[in-house]
Amino acid sequence: xxxxxxxxxxxxxxxxxxxxxxxxxxxxxxxxxxxxxxxxxxxxxxxxxxxxxxxxxxxxxxxxxxxxxxxxxxxxxxxxxxxxxxxxxxxxxxxxxxxxxxxxxxxxxxxxxxxxxxxxxxxxxxxxxxxxxxxxxxxxxxxxxxxxxxxxxxxxxxxxxxxxxxxxxxxxxxxxxxxxxxxxxxxxxxxxxxxxxxxxxxxxxxxxxxxxxxxxxxxxxxxxxxxxxxxxxxxxxxxxxxxxxxxxxxxxxxxxxxxxxxxxxxxxxxxxxxxxxxxxxxxxxxxxxxxxxxxxxxxxxxxxxx
Numbered sequence: 001x002x003x004x005x006x007x008x009x010x011x012x013x014x015x016x017x018x019x020x021x022x023x024x025x026x027x028x029x030x031x032x033x034x035x036x037x038x039x040x041x042x043x044x045x046x047x048x049x050x051x052x053x054x055x056x057x058x059x060x061x062x063x064x065x066x067x068x069x070x071x072x073x074x075x076x077x078x079x080x081x082x083x084x085x086x087x088x089x090x091x092x093x094x095x096x097x098x099x100x101x102x103x104x105x106x107x108x109x110x111x112x113x114x115x116x117x118x119x120x121x122x123x124x125x126x127x128x129x130x131x132x133x134x135x136x137x138x139x140x141x142x143x144x145x146x147x148x149x150x151x152x153x154x155x156x157x158x159x160x161x162x163x164x165x166x167x168x169x170x171x172x173x174x175x176x177x178x179x180x181x182x183x184x185x186x187x188x189x190x191x192x193x194x195x196x197x198x199x200x201x202x203x204x205x206x207x208x209x210x211x212x213x214x215x216x217x218x219x220x221x222x223x224x225x226x227x228x229x230x231x232x233x234x235x236x237x238x239x240x241x242x243x244x245x246x247x248x249x250x251x252x253x254x255x256x257x258x259x260x261x262x263x264x265x266x267x268x269x270x271x272x273x274x275x276x277x278x279x280x281x282x283x284x285x286x287x288x289x290x291x292x293x294x295x296x297x298x299x300x301x302x303x304x305x306x
Contacts (some may be wrong), residue, residue, distance in 0.1 A: 014048040017041050018056060019081055022074045023146055026063035071140065075160050078145030079283040100127040101291045104141060105151030107132035108234045108254055109278070109303075117302030118295060126291045142281060148289050149296065150281045163279040167249040167303040170258070170273040171214055173265050175199075176244045180265035181223070188267055193220040200228035200246030202237050214249040217274040229269065238264070251276070253303075 021030030021041060031041035049056050056073070057064035066074070105114060110130060118128065131147060133136065133152040141147040143160055156161050177181065179199065188195040193215060203211055207229055215223035229245050238255050241248045242263045258264040280296060282287050 010048065010051055011044075012049070014044045015077060016081065017044040018048050018070075019074060019077050019145065020071055021045055021057070021064065022066055022144060029063075030221030054118055054228065063209075071144065074145065075140075077287045082145060083285065098125070098127070098290055100129045101129065101149065101289055101295055102129045102139035102147045103149050103151075103295065104131040104133065104147045106135075106253075109146075109151060112235070112254060113302055114299055117298045121173070121291070121298060125161060126294065128295070139281065142283060143282075148282065148292060151299065152260065152279045152281050153276055155277075155279055156281055161281050161285055162279045162284040164301065166278040166280045167253075168275050168277050169253055169274050171210060171249050172252050172255065172273065173214060173246045173247065173249050173268050174238075174255060174259070174264045175242055176242055177265055179242050180267060183267060185267060193221060193223070196247060201225055202229045202231070202240050202246045202248040203227040204230070204232060204234055204237055206230055210249045213274055217272075218268065220268050235280055241255060 001026060016038075017030065017034045020034040021027055022028040026031050027042050027045065030037050031038045034041060045056065053067070054069045055067055055072040057066055068211060074143075078168070079168070084184055103110075103114075103118075115130070118126075131141065134154045136152045138147060139152060139154070139156050139161065139168075142150045151166065152163070183199070184195060201211060203207065203209075206227065208223055208225065212223045215221050231240060234250060234254055237248050238250055238258060240246075241250075242258055247267070252259075255264050259266060280290065280299060282296075
């Protein structure tokens with residue numbers, strides 16, 4: 001938690017119930033998670049809101065939605081509360097079953113590189129629950145305790161999360177062999193994106209995030225085009241480009257096989273390509289999940305830096 005609690009002294013049982021409701025997304029499910037009746041959980045959340053003088057949840061027809069105050073509180077509570085629960089649970093004579101480790105990251109990286117590297121751990125008793133999505137959403141889930149480890153394309157800010165570099169990925173401008181034959185590589189190198197006028201662009205999203213970065217970094221120009229095709233998965237982008245849909249920019253790790261086989265052609269090989277660093281991120285402080293270390297090491301071994 002932060003150096004100073006701005007809300008004064010708070011009740012530990014109420015905080016535990018709040019975190020259960022936050023993670024479950026409803027008062028009923030949170031009550032079950034905390035081992036309480038639904039009226040008791042509701043009363044404890046209301047008492048905590050009164051003590052803090054802030055609303056923590058917006059009541060919805062089904063479940064609850066956390067307020068920004070709840071997001072902040074959950075981020076500060078998750079690590080210390082989980083560590084406390086681990087110590088308290090350790091007092092039992094019977095060994096508690098190891099819970100699944102919740103891993104988050106970009107779908108493309110996890111599916112092509114991460115999960116094949118982690119597969120042997122499943123036979124060793126490791127249980128995984130994998131979530132995919134955008135970096136900001138996954139980091140929010142990590143702060144709140146819904147995830148244990150995140151592969152992120154963004155270095156998190158603040159002291160609640162600890163990050164270490166995992167890998168540098170460079171980006172490559174690619175097209176199918178048919179489109180590559182129609183384009184003049186010499187003209188593209190000399191004139192830049194003018195040589196691509198009229199070529200359909202295939203993108204991960206409507207605002208062309210990766211393409212815009214490539215244009216700015218390599219060509220020194222702002223890209224203002226509209227994509228001809230958007231696919232919210234870079235594997236789909238690669239497949240569409242290989243089938244002749246147009247031109248796109250992909251992380252090299254995702255299209256190495258296609259470049260080697262000739263299914264995709266690199267239109268340029270700049271000396272200074274755009275590079276993005278990926279990070280392994282976990283909550284700062286004690287490492288409470290027993291399978292966190294082997295999962296981290298497998299991911300680091302599978303994705304080489306550089």
